[in-house]
Amino acid sequence: MQSATLPTTAPKQVLYRKKRYLVYFLAAVVLLGFPFITIDGTHIFLLSFDHGELHLLGTRFNMQELYLMPFLLILLFVGIFFITTLAGRLWCGWACPQTIFRVIYRDLLQTTIFGLRKKISNKQQPLRLESFADKLKATLAFVIIAFLCLTAAANLMWFFVPPEDFFAYIANPSEHPVLMVFWLGFGIFFIFDIAFIQENFCVYICPYCRVQSVLYDNDTLMPTYNYNRGGFVYDKHGIKIDKKLKFIDPNAECIECEQCVKVCPTHIDIRKGMQLECINCLECVDACTGVMGKLHKPSLVTWTSPTAMEQNQKVRYFRFRTIAYIVVLSIVFVALLVVSTKKEGMLLNINNTSELYKIRTHEVVDNTFRVVFHNTDSIDHEFSIEILNPSVDSDIASKLEIIKPKDPFVVKSGQKRTEMVTIRARENLSKNDRNDSIYPIILRSFALDNKEQIFAKRRTNFTYPSQETIQTYFQKREERNR
């Protein structure tokens, strides 16, 4: 064990609590504000099952365009793996709503405002409910946190049902039972979680807690007790040594004040080493920083990696695993950007009607298609449609004409419009006396005000009947007319 010389000046104290509170505040402002921000009527992030749309960074995607989803999911999962490998449960301590709301309820409301606990530096003490006034305060604290939990549940809903719809829907709850069930269901669960399940959620329920041990390595940033300086409080089997440290090792710097244990919201002792229950709140780091600071020594519990602590060096952020994650994330992010720029401003679905063709004269034949025009852009457009050749050696487009619809038509932003599109062949296109002739064509629909960017092309076939079919058709018609 290393012996430490006593410094003459107090080491610089790095307290994380205030920084975490600032991050909590900023996270709350961002999460509450985001759903209200729109760019040309499109949200920053919205996955609306109601409208069948995904809004991402001000771009609107239809559900039929959810080719973006795999990229987003890969980014999400690889991002979680990366952050966890790099900095452990950073999310849990610094941004998870569970942790933020527990701090608001336990530390702010119950302890600081209503004085139902003595101090936030001891989270092991039960709530003091001795008098009627205490019970009244506890009830008030519960009512406040319940209101905040319902607001948080609404905030979650706003990423799926935009606020402008949400408030209109909850004004008529009987017409929107699914939304009410989800909102109140999440809200009530959240209240129960914050008030009664508490940190047991992080320890026993949260799936993230289970995967972290697989993702950690010895260079991962985590709250770490320096047993080289502080001394071994637990044996190699994790059992607490039944003797005061000073009797085992006189050089051990840990004074066994247990401040790091008392402050821990998940009731663990960080001196035992990293445990699944640790949510990276760094309260133990702050506690020991305070204790050791009074002795003019650096904290025995620091936010560092086991290797950095062992070798008394800086944390190795860039290593094979983290670099590999950065490479994968960069590739997926670039792919997402490329794919999202190829977004069509409209969607086009083409279906043949039940009648393959309509014979008008011995040469003139019509094909009618049921075409759904979907304006996925954020503004209304007037659309038209044209026929293109499917390949450079084809000139079929010059022999066909769209006779319906004749005029352009408006499709409102985000809306669909179904049109029966009739294409006419004005000359005989039959290639075979006995079989119908099939000509591949391309239908291209476009917005008149932005022809180059808002368009969609779809391949389909124009069918021209055989000579035999045409003759039989007219023979039967003549027989009927006789």
Ligand code: SF4
């Ligand atoms: S050991 Fe406890 S106090 Fe320390 S970071 Fe983990 S959860 Fe927080």
Ligand code: SF4
């Ligand atoms: S706060 Fe520091 S000195 Fe006190 S018991 Fe924990 S590690 Fe030891």
